[in-house]
Amino acid sequence: MMDWDKLRIFHAVADKGSLTHAGEVLHLSQSAVSRQIRALEESLSVTLFHRHARGLILTEQGELLFDATSQMVRRLEAAAARIRDSEDEVFGELRVTTATGFGTLWLAPRLANLYKKYPALKIDLMLEERVLDLPMREADVAIRMKEPTQADLIRKRLMNIRMRLFATPKYLEEHGTPQSMDDMANHRLICQNAGTAQVAAGALMVAELMSHDIPSTLTVNNYFGVLQAVLNHLGIGVLPDYVAADSPHLVRVLPDFESNDVPVFLAYPEELRHSKRVAAFRDFVMEEIASFRAKMPD
Numbered sequence: 001m002m003d004w005d006k007l008r009i010f011h012a013v014a015d016k017g018s019l020t021h022a023g024e025v026l027h028l029s030q031s032a033v034s035r036q037i038r039a040l041e042e043s044l045s046v047t048l049f050h051r052h053a054r055g056l057i058l059t060e061q062g063e064l065l066f067d068a069t070s071q072m073v074r075r076l077e078a079a080a081a082r083i084r085d086s087e088d089e090v091f092g093e094l095r096v097t098t099a100t101g102f103g104t105l106w107l108a109p110r111l112a113n114l115y116k117k118y119p120a121l122k123i124d125l126m127l128e129e130r131v132l133d134l135p136m137r138e139a140d141v142a143i144r145m146k147e148p149t150q151a152d153l154i155r156k157r158l159m160n161i162r163m164r165l166f167a168t169p170k171y172l173e174e175h176g177t178p179q180s181m182d183d184m185a186n187h188r189l190i191c192q193n194a195g196t197a198q199v200a201a202g203a204l205m206v207a208e209l210m211s212h213d214i215p216s217t218l219t220v221n222n223y224f225g226v227l228q229a230v231l232n233h234l235g236i237g238v239l240p241d242y243v244a245a246d247s248p249h250l251v252r253v254l255p256d257f258e259s260n261d262v263p264v265f266l267a268y269p270e271e272l273r274h275s276k277r278v279a280a281f282r283d284f285v286m287e288e289i290a291s292f293r294a295k296m297p298d
Contacts, residue, residue, distance in 0.1 A: 006040040009033055010048065011069040014062065017055045074137045078271045081140075090280040091120035097139040101223025102264075103127035106242050106292075107143070114284045121277065129198070129222070134269050141268045141281055145199045148267045155267040156282070158289050162241045163202045163259035166250040171233040178236070178254060185213045188235030190226050193219035201259035206238055245295055 012022040013033060023033045041048050048062035058066055081092070098107060103125060115121060132138040135152050142148065148155055178184055191206045192198045196219075210217075216235070220226050223239055227247070230237035236253050240262075244250055266285055272278045 002043070003040070006036050006043075007065075007069055007072070009036045010040055010065065011073060013037060013049070013056065014058055014066040014069070017057075019056070070136075075271075077137055078269075081272065081275055081277070090118040090276050091122075092277060093122040093124060094141065094277045094281055095124045095126060095139045096141045096143070096281065097126040097128070097132045098143040099129055099145060099222070100127040101226075101240065102143060102145070102242075104222075104224040105227060105240075105246065109246070110288050113288065114281065117284070118280055121280070129196070134267060137269070140272060140275070141266065141278055143285070144265050144267065145262050147263060147265050152270045153267045154270060154273060155265050156286075158264045158266050158285065159293065160261040160263055162261060163199070163205050163238055164241050164244070164255075165236050165253040165257060166230055166239050166244065166247075167236045167253050168231065168233050168249070169251055171230075171235065172251060172253075174233075177251075181209075181212055181254065181257065184209060184236070184254075185215065187214070188216040188218065189214045190218045190220070190229045190235045190237035192221060192223070192226065192238070196221045199259075199262045201262050202238060205257075205259045209238070242292070245292060 009022065009026060009028070012025050013019060016022045016025065019030045019033045019037070022028075023030045026033065037048065044061075044065075046061040047059050048065060049056040050059055096107075104127065108125065111123065111125075114123075126132065126139055131144065131148075132142060133150070134140075134142055134148070135150055143158070145161075147157075175187060176183075178187060189206075189209055191209070192202060194203055194206060194210075218229055218234055220229065223243070226237045226239055227243055229235070230239065230250065231247075241258075244252060266282060268275075268278050268282075
């Protein structure tokens, strides 16, 4: 039977790719870590790592073992999460991931309502366009602008959003309000770069606008940056419609021009089905969306 302690040390080394870094995480000396890895290799009669100048690389047998220890770690984390979720209390860490724009402009300003209800929650908000792997436990809950395709996920459609054009009254006073798409040639467009990870509907909208000989542009790699530029009167911005509900002073430009519907989904791993933290977060988001929809402009 394999020694749990040696497997734990092996997993840390494989994860960090170095004896030194694994030792720091495990609070062990490099020599102690090296000794345990050698002992594990001897007990299995295989070589688990190729050693070279830049660090350690797993052998084929090492990859197999790392796959097994990764599954063990995930299962232990899920079990620990379920154990920590007591009968009536919601506390502990919840790792939430979503896109930078949605996370900064819609979700973060509303979190006060969640903390008010559950003051012992620790939320780790991971804002990035990269889709984190929920089954691999890179995050506990995700809010995504497209339906998740991974298996073993519980998914819930929250709402649809659309990309629209917005500017400040001050900008429009100084530069005029476009009445047609051709008028956009007289304005600066603020949007995401076509190559940036973004919703396809937004990229299509930008491509259509760009075909109208726009002389000056400012591209930002997330909608938070686009909004800041619009608020500072730099031009007309392509922004999600939810921004208008929270920034009522913005003026919608070319109201007949908008993207197709972009679905917003909440997803979490099947194994967290009974997590009190996940349920609390899901219910909070549903409540916030219900009240948000009520004040959403057409």
